[in-house]
Amino acid sequence: MAVVEDELSLVFSALADPTRRAILERLARGDATVNQLAEPFAMTQQAVSKHLKVLERARLITRTRTAQSRPCVLDAEHLDQAAGWIVRHRQVWADRHDRLDEHLAALQAGQRRDEGTT
Amino acid sequence: MAVVEDELSLVFSALADPTRRAILERLARGDATVNQLAEPFAMTQQAVSKHLKVLERARLITRTRTAQSRPCVLDAEHLDQAAGWIVRHRQVWADRHDRLDEHLAALQAGQRRDEGTT
DNA sequence: AGCTTGCACAACCTATTGGTTGTATAAGAC
DNA sequence: GTCTTATACAACCAATAGGTTGTGCAAGCT
Secondary structure, rough: OOOOHHHHHHHHHOOOOOOHHHHHHHHHHOEEEEEHOOOOOOOOOOHHHHHHHHHHHHHHHHOOOOOOOOEEEOOOHHHHHHHHHHHHHHHHHHHHHHHHHHHHHOOOOOOOOOOOOO | OOOOOOOHHHHHHHHHHHHHHHHHHHHOOEEEEEEHHOOOOOHHHHHHHHHHHHHHHOOOOOEEOOOOOOEEOOOOHHHHHHHHHHHHHHHHHHHHHOHHHHHHHHHOOOOOOOOOOO
16 A cells, blocks of 8 residues: 655654654754664664665655765755644644644744745 | 554654545544545545544544544644654754745745755 | 775565454434 | 444454665775
8 A cells, every 4th residue: 555655644654753753863963874873773774774765765864975975964845844734734723722822832932933834 | 563652653653644634634624523534535434443543542633422423623732742843853954054934934935955064 | 905894785574554344333213 | 122323343464664684785994
């Protein structure tokens, strides 16, 4: 099932794994090689490579080829896509239960974004 | 694997399915019964029930028992959790790259980020 | 040239996912 | 009471996910 998956599903399912989220958190603090990423985890380098492939397929990271290592770099665009979906739909029922408005505001407090994403 | 899963993973993996996202979108416009939710989909009522169980486990919906039907109601809080994670971490690397709100808007407009990767 | 490092590919295993059909049950209608 | 409606449970199935081990290979080091 799901032979061809839409981008949003790819992004969300990529995020649905603690290891991959940890990898993203690590990458948010700076680019890293596969081995550097693998180090904190109790799993093989190959397993981490698989996780990276998932992240790459979801376009959450891109990889460059520098010498013999393949550093990973974050790509925020598709993450925005996912955040966009959530924010968009939460808004709908936030409107319905308007008490959630402040909740929303609190969430975005550090950010103060303002675009009318439809 | 993943015998006990953290809440965030549950939420994200619940969102990682187009059917379930459609269900949430539908519910955002108003509570609905299982059959009402199942109707637009080319799948059995049982399959939709399974999806609802996934959403329930992720605490994205709650169910009430009204007469012989079990209407579904959205629960925004756990969705906030997911949105929170994204917003939080997106911010980190937004800072690294540029930290501009307008940038964010541009990204969502489908524009590609310039790569001033430090 | 030969060793080492960094990573990926392939085969394999098990658990989970997402669907099916078939059946059961609980509540209202007659 | 019996019928119908709305939903859930169970068994089954194919495909995917997430891990393993083993191996291959390209790039640098000496």
